Amino acid sequence: xxxxxxxxxxxxxxxxxxxxxxxxxxxxxxxxxxxxxxxxxxxxxxxxxxxxxxxxxxxxxxxxxxxxxxxxxxxxxxxxxxxxxxxxxxxxxxxxxxxxxxxxxxxxxxxxxxxxxxxxxxxxxxxxxxxxxxxxxxxxxxxxxxxxxxxxxxxxxxxxxxxxxxxxxxxxxxxxxxxxxxxxxxxxxxxxxxxxxxxxxxxxxxxxxxxxxxxxxxxxxxxxxxxxxxxxxxxxxxxxxxxxxxxxxxxxxxxxxxxxxxxxxxxxxxxxxxxxxxxxxxxxxxxxxxxxxxxxxxxxxxxxxxxxxxxxxxxxxxxxxxxxxxxxxxxxxxxxxxxxxxxxxxxxxxxxx
Amino acid sequence: xxxxxxxxxxxxxxxxxxxxxxxxxxxxxxxxxxxxxxxxxxxxxxxxxxxxxxxxxxxxxxxxxxxxxxxxxxxxxxxxxxxxxxxxxxxxxxxxxxxxxxxxxxxxxxxxxxxxxxxxxxxxxxxxxxx
Numbered sequence: 001x002x003x004x005x006x007x008x009x010x011x012x013x014x015x016x017x018x019x020x021x022x023x024x025x026x027x028x029x030x031x032x033x034x035x036x037x038x039x040x041x042x043x044x045x046x047x048x049x050x051x052x053x054x055x056x057x058x059x060x061x062x063x064x065x066x067x068x069x070x071x072x073x074x075x076x077x078x079x080x081x082x083x084x085x086x087x088x089x090x091x092x093x094x095x096x097x098x099x100x101x102x103x104x105x106x107x108x109x110x111x112x113x114x115x116x117x118x119x120x121x122x123x124x125x126x127x128x129x130x131x132x133x134x135x136x137x138x139x140x141x142x143x144x145x146x147x148x149x150x151x152x153x154x155x156x157x158x159x160x161x162x163x164x165x166x167x168x169x170x171x172x173x174x175x176x177x178x179x180x181x182x183x184x185x186x187x188x189x190x191x192x193x194x195x196x197x198x199x200x201x202x203x204x205x206x207x208x209x210x211x212x213x214x215x216x217x218x219x220x221x222x223x224x225x226x227x228x229x230x231x232x233x234x235x236x237x238x239x240x241x242x243x244x245x246x247x248x249x250x251x252x253x254x255x256x257x258x259x260x261x262x263x264x265x266x267x268x269x270x271x272x273x274x275x276x277x278x279x280x281x282x283x284x285x286x287x288x289x290x291x292x293x294x295x296x297x298x299x300x301x302x303x304x305x306x307x308x309x310x311x312x313x314x315x316x317x318x319x320x321x322x323x324x325x326x327x328x329x330x331x332x333x334x335x336x337x338x339x340x341x342x343x344x345x346x347x348x349x350x351x352x353x
Numbered sequence: 354x355x356x357x358x359x360x361x362x363x364x365x366x367x368x369x370x371x372x373x374x375x376x377x378x379x380x381x382x383x384x385x386x387x388x389x390x391x392x393x394x395x396x397x398x399x400x401x402x403x404x405x406x407x408x409x410x411x412x413x414x415x416x417x418x419x420x421x422x423x424x425x426x427x428x429x430x431x432x433x434x435x436x437x438x439x440x441x442x443x444x445x446x447x448x449x450x451x452x453x454x455x456x457x458x459x460x461x462x463x464x465x466x467x468x469x470x471x472x473x474x475x476x477x478x479x480x481x482x483x484x
Contacts, residue, residue, distance in 0.1 A: 022407065026406055026408070034358075103386045110391065117400070
């Protein structure tokens with residue numbers, strides 16, 4: 001990289017992040033994206049200083065207005081309101097990587113030009129780099145870097161999501177699902193997936209025809225949810241967590257959170273105040289109910305699992321020579337060997353330190 | 354899963370609103386496997402330098418058709434340096450008279466690509482200088 005001359009030690013970089021230096025944060029995000037060993041050292045150094053930010057996911061279909069909504073929300077949170085002091089805002093905006101070239105066009109900044117020039121806002125565009133859940137592999141670590149850098153509210157805007165891109169719920173405290181009028185009937189709404197992960201719904205482009213119907217369909221879907229298990233298992237279905245330390249802290253008599261539905265017209269800034277209130281209310285709910293502790297624990301479990309998977313893969317591949325691997329792949333493709341047997345073969349090799 | 358990618362900021366400084374050329378370049382760089390941050394039209398030098406900082410790009414590509422390049426480019430280059438981005442490769446395209454090119458090179462804009470430049474040439478230029 002041309003930035004090679006900017007060679008700070010990882011200690012210096014970590015100190016820069018904690019001091020809120022934007023250059024240090026930006027550089028560290030690149031290291032995390034490129035998966036270097038320096039990244040691990042930095043993440044280790046900042047880990048004790050994370051966990052303060054409120055992480056808000058924004059997900060929904062392509063062209064639904066996510067970036068514009070993030071723009072509006074960031075402006076509003078920067079201003080603050082009665083009872084809510086202004087917040088510093090970090091934004092991670094993810095766009096898809098081309099499966100063919102590996103390149104990407106990251107265009108979310110186009111809709112966020114109102115935010116330029118504010119030192120209390122940090123925007124980072126990120127390519128999904130082959131990750132399929134709506135985020136990039138580096139998203140969770142980038143959240144951590146922004147958190148350590150002092151941004152108290154972090155928006156994560158997913159790639160345009162259809163039905164199954166639900167990883168955001170594992171990363172965010174509060175997930176806002178953006179819907180637009182005219183996308184589907186009420187059967188779409190009771191399918192599993194993205195609608196289930198919403199803590200808040202925004203029916204954007206609410207000035208378009210069909211907005212009332214979109215709201216009705218969501219209301220109906222929410223009416224069908226049984227409140228009891230939903231409250232206890234809120235997002236819990238996403239990851240199995242063996243111990244229940246977090247859940248034990250949950251106050252059993254807190255009423256379940258029912259995702260509120262807001263109509264917004266992001267291009268005109270309409271309905272944003274309601275959405276801001278809902279995000280703050282959801283945060284208060286998470287703290288009051290003990291769900292915050294549950295979610296932190298679930299996130300820790302999911303991240304640990306991911307890291308183990310990646311590290312295991314890295315170790316196996318580091319100790320497998322290319323021709324052997326190619327031979328195994330050929331054998332699988334010719335149906336001489338099944339992929340499970342091949343992976344067992346690779347995993348059972350000794351000396352995989 | 355993860356590997357190094359060349360990150361490029363494509364920006365249109367100044368007041369002209371024609372970004373067809375910038376989009377063609379963005380697309381070509383994408384097809385060459387680069388990650389292109391596209392910021393849209395009417396960017397101020399401050400916006401461009403700030404985006405380059407936050408996005409930690411290796412390359413800044415400026416597209417300009419309005420004729421204001423000799424006024425805007427020095428400001429952008431200076432702001433990039435102020436932000437500590439001394440090693441960012443700055444290239445430019447659009448309508449830029451040949452006689453301005455030496456001065457632009459002098460101020461640190463290493464490549465100037467006019468209309469009709471094959472996009473492969475731009476890709477190669479970037480790849481040679483960023484690794």
